[in-house]
Amino acid sequence: MNKVFLDIKYKINKLKKKIYNNFDSIDFIILPTLSIKAPEIKKITDHERYIFYNNLVLSNTRIANLFNFPVITMPIKKNYWLSFSVFSKEKKDEILLSVAQEIENVIYD
Amino acid sequence: MRDSTILYNILSKDNLNLFRIKKKCKIGVVTDFNFSYLETKDKLIFEKFINKLVKHGFNLKNIKIPEFNIANKIIEQEGGIVNYEAWNYWKASISKGENLIDKNVLSRFHLGKNMSE
Numbered sequence: 001m002n003k004v005f006l007d008i009k010y011k012i013n014k015l016k017k018k019i020y021n022n023f024d025s026i027d028f029i030i031l032p033t034l035s036i037k038a039p040e041i042k043k044i045t046d047h048e049r050y051i052f053y054n055n056l057v058l059s060n061t062r063i064a065n066l067f068n069f070p071v072i073t074m075p076i077k078k079n080y081w082l083s084f085s086v087f088s089k090e091k092k093d094e095i096l097l098s099v100a101q102e103i104e105n106v107i108y109d
Numbered sequence: 110m111r112d113s114t115i116l117y118n119i120l121s122k123d124n125l126n127l128f129r130i131k132k133k134c135k136i137g138v139v140t141d142f143n144f145s146y147l148e149t150k151d152k153l154i155f156e157k158f159i160n161k162l163v164k165h166g167f168n169l170k171n172i173k174i175p176e177f178n179i180a181n182k183i184i185e186q187e188g189g190i191v192n193y194e195a196w197n198y199w200k201a202s203i204s205k206g207e208n209l210i211d212k213n214v215l216s217r218f219h220l221g222k223n224m225s226e
Contacts (some may be wrong), residue, residue, distance in 0.1 A: 004224050005193045011183055012190065015176040022172060026137040029174070032155055035146035050213060059181045060143050065191060066180055072113065076158050082151050084158065086136075097117060098127045099134055101110040106165045107158065 016067045020089065028099055029087040033073050034060045037081045072100040078108065136162075137172035188224040196221030 022029070036056055044050040064071045069087040076082045086103065088096040110127075118125055138159055147155065163169055184190075196203075196218050203210065203218055210218075 002193065002224060004188060005190060008183060008187050008190050012180060015180050019174055019176045022137060022174060025135065026170070026172065027134040028136045029139055029172075030136050030159075030169075031139040032143050032147060032151075035143040047212075051216075054213070055185070059185075062184065062189075062191070063142075063177050063180060066184075072110075076154060080154070082147075082154055084155070093117065093121075094125055095134075097110065097114055097125065098129070099136075101114070101127045102129065103162065103167075104110045106167075107161060 012066055019067055023089050027088065028096070029069075030084060031087075032060075033083040033085045070096050072096055074100070074104060074107075076107070134168065136167060136169045137174075138169055139174050139177070140171045141173040141175060142177045189220055192217055192221035193224045194221070196224075 034057060036053075039053050044053055063069070064085070064087065068090040070090065070093045071085050071087050073083050073085045076084050086096065086100055088099075114125060114127060117123070144152065144155065159169060199218065200222070203215075207215060
């Protein structure tokens with residue numbers, strides 16, 4: 001297997017252990033899903049600008065895939081672009097769904 | 110959430126009943142990742158949302174997870190492991206017809222290919 005890939009995977013796994021230590025004192029993590037509003041299509045027809053915005057979006061969302069977090073994402077309020085994501089430890093999908101339901105009950109009233 | 114739970118039950122072949130967890134759980138609000146890149150107006154909206162959760166009895170505290178930014182730097186500088194895995198899984202199919210694949214999708218596969226070579 002590719003040595004570069006294995007090196008990166010090793011580093012990511014080390015980071016994952018440190019991140020999961022946070023779950024000794026918390027059950028969930030919450031943060032904005034993205035830091036930018038979706039760009040207009042005319043702004044990303046240029047290939048380089050597409051790559052720029054794509055990387056910007058991925059830098060926000062790839063952490064869930066890298067560290068195997070189940071995630072629920074919801075709009076922060078109705079008719080607005082900004083959303084939040086709630087993460088739990090891996091394999092804790094059921095309690096994540098439960099807390100997300102409770103958050104939903106509160107935020108849209 | 111009702112739709113998400115239905116979908117979860119279908120995919121997991123379970124019959125999950127959601128339960129009340131609010132007062133028992135602790136939520137960490139990550140302050141050192143993408144929050145700082147929001148425009149001021151959106152930071153205020155996000156803070157208002159957090160305050161609303163606190164007002165309704167959720168137990169929240171600010172936390173820092175520097176590993177998120179570190180992971181992004183590693184991936185941006187050294188390559189994406191997802192891209193590598195995807196290329197190795199699909200390369201036989203891709204090689205039969207790269208011209209049939211959306212160029213933006215193909216470029217993601219090539220990131221993985223370039224890590225191999």
